[in-house]
Amino acid sequence: MTSDMTLPLYQTLTADETALSAQVSLAGDNLQDIRRTALERFKAIGLPTLKTEEWRFTNIQRYLKEFSYEFLHSAVQVSADTVAPATIAGLDCYRIVLVNGHLETALSELPAGKGITIGALSAHTTAPGFTTWFNEQPHLASAVLAQLNTALFADGLYIELAANTVLEKPVHIVHVYTSNTPAFVQPRHLWVLNRCAAATIIETTVHPNSQAVTFANSVLETVVMENAELWHYNVQQGAENFREVHTTAAQQYKDSRYHHYNFTLPNTPFTRNNLSVALKGSHTETNLKGIYLANKHQHVDNHTFMDHIMPDCYSNELYKGVLLDSSNAVFTGKILVHQEAQKTNAFQQNNNLLLGDKADINSQPQLEIYADDVKCSHGFTAGQFSEESMFYLRSRGIGEDAAKALMVNAFSHDITNDVSIPELQQHLQDQIAGIMNN
């Protein structure tokens, strides 16, 4: 692609200030001040280049320039058939369908009951949970794409659980991304679990076959208050016609537990996941686990940030990657331990299997520590299957591909086995096996 082609989205983002400003006005809600501030921040920071430390290995400009995307504010209609492939076999859950970030009530079953508030974000901008927590996560201010989302977002899902509210069934959010013309969408979600609340939320994606490419720049803020617990599974079902920058910004308060599982599956050419957790209370537990399984020329970038602000917290991070074909992956994991955060236990590990001839991995596990009474460690490996294991399986009459699939299954077992819902666990194992067997 030559640089002199006119590329409206890219131009709008970099040069055309009035057009971008007009996009903000389009939202026409009571958040104009917040949106304007975010837009100013976005312009001040500017789009990342390869010289931006946080984006050293990910050339986002390339993907933004790829098509002449349109900003998409209004909802697109989809049918029940579209959503069918997202079903997780045998799972009893509340299913909620979002199309390009807009809640599709006709296809959704919203949990109801005392203390449960679930609905479109745009309908809850005056809710106390919203006014207290929206755009409050401390790491968002420096995240340039999140600022863009704050300025431009159309809608998303708002969840608030009152104190002591426990969701009995998991919530399964199906994100449908589809458009007739290349579209740039900005879903925005806010989930607040008040004191002693608990929930399990599963996110999956569906990409109906269409010519047009969707680029989602989504932001999710989660707040886990005192003694609350959130199990959060994000399954990024890949598709050729999808690009994604996914920002998850969590805050945890005293005695809370947050379990984040991220599964990036093949085919999406570009995925960037920003995951940051700010620990604002002591005695918390955080588990961040992820699998990325990439093929073709896929580029998967996982950026995690554990911010240990308060003492006596525990965090455990494990990301495993399987890289096929010419895929490449980036992993950046930062653990920051503030001086007050004594007695921190923080672990981080990143393991990679490079199976494709041209696959590559760039990893930056970082520890930044200002407290002495801590136990922190990180580990990284990159390599292939051990020849002995391969030989063992082959000598027992298992074909090379089947042996590989078996070993990948074993490699990802550390994470899939931790999934607390058996149906989802099975679903994920089937997905991984399916990919490896093809």
Next chain:
Amino acid sequence: MINSNEIIDDIANKEYEFGFSTDIEMDIAPPGLNEDIIRFISAKKNEPEWLLEWRLKGFAAFKKMEFPKWQHFEMPTLDLQALSYYAAPRKKKQLNSLDEVDPELLATFEKLGIPLNEQKALTGVAVDAVFDSVSVATTFKGKLKEMGVIFCSFGEAVQEHPDLVKKYLGSVVPHTDNIFAALNAAVFSDGSFVYIPKGVRCPMELSTYFRINAQNTGQFERTLIIADDNSYVSYLEGCTAPMRDENQLHAAVVELVALEQSEIKYSTVQNWYPGDKDGKGGIYNFVTKRGICKGTGSKISWTQVETGSAITWKYPSVILQGDYSEGEFYSVAVVRNKQIADTGTKIHHIGKGTKSRIISKGISAGHGDNSYRGLVAVGPRAENARNFTQCDSLLIGNQCGSHTFPYIESRNKTAMIEHEATTSKIGEDQIFYLNQRGIDSEKAVALIVNGYVKEVLNQLPMEFAVEAQKLLSITLEGSVG
């Protein structure tokens, strides 16, 4: 621990033990950095035209560059125009033996624990002593000459072996590499030159004591070591500097070239003046060190013990170009008071079957800030490359920081890369265990720290290991809890 606060206070109040300065008449260039100064240095040293041109190219590159911003500390303001770029002890007549060396200079070395005469006989170490900028005494030259080993000052090498210098100078660290390397290329004063001919195993450890002495003279050493096919050399570098109030910049460049099946072992003990407990004064140690394993099966090993300097900022690196070549990096970095260390290594695996091993041990105390920053890059041609990295940090006191910023880039699926890093303090249970056995807390800590860094100190040649151990115990004496 009961008295951990007192112990930590002690560390901060500890004075630099090697603070003294020697008065020798100097031949000093006026402060300032410009082309005239470069011409002056070049003329003073009687350099050939090509070298002057190279210096000027370095200066041109320097003028285009800016100071980096990515480092994990606040860059001190450096007024490079206020520095004087040439200082040499006044030349006396040609020296034939050690007796002719300035007795005051010899006394300085005595204080540092390297009596030249004694050492000559006892340890078999040839010492090329660089006092500020010009080599004043070179020993064991005769013996080395017999074997064809060239070990001399850089200036001498330029005069006597211009072909070798011309061929390899800037081949590993080009004059455009970074701003400090460019500055060094422009104004480098002197340094050491080593050439080991084919098939020769250098019979003794080669050692140079650098000593920064004159006030306001940046030290811009340039070291070039070439190991020809099937040769071996072990080179030692050690430093202590006298107490000064003004910051001094040290921007040296070290280039190592290892040809077919050769091995270079480069060891450093660095104990320059770290500044006082408020962070005033101290040396800025911004050094570019890089080696290239050009030949098949060659090996370069860096070992460093860094206890001094206000800021230590260097990444001794290895380019593994030859197939089956090997790179190693062993490091101990200790920071206390307000010292800063941002150090580590870069290993580039280019050839197939290349191997590397990185062991880094950081110790932070007081208000010190210690970072490991490193790169392991495996290129697409580096079939079956192998890397193992271990970075451990020990924190002493709750005011210090310890950070790890490794970059790992693999472009070859057959490469095996492992990296692990840990950060912790000395366990109270470990201290308790030793206390129970009648070892007081201070000794217990010394014992634990010694064990902690043993893997690195083991890599040092024996004479150096003893010195390094002494240095560590002095540095952390009465300090750790």
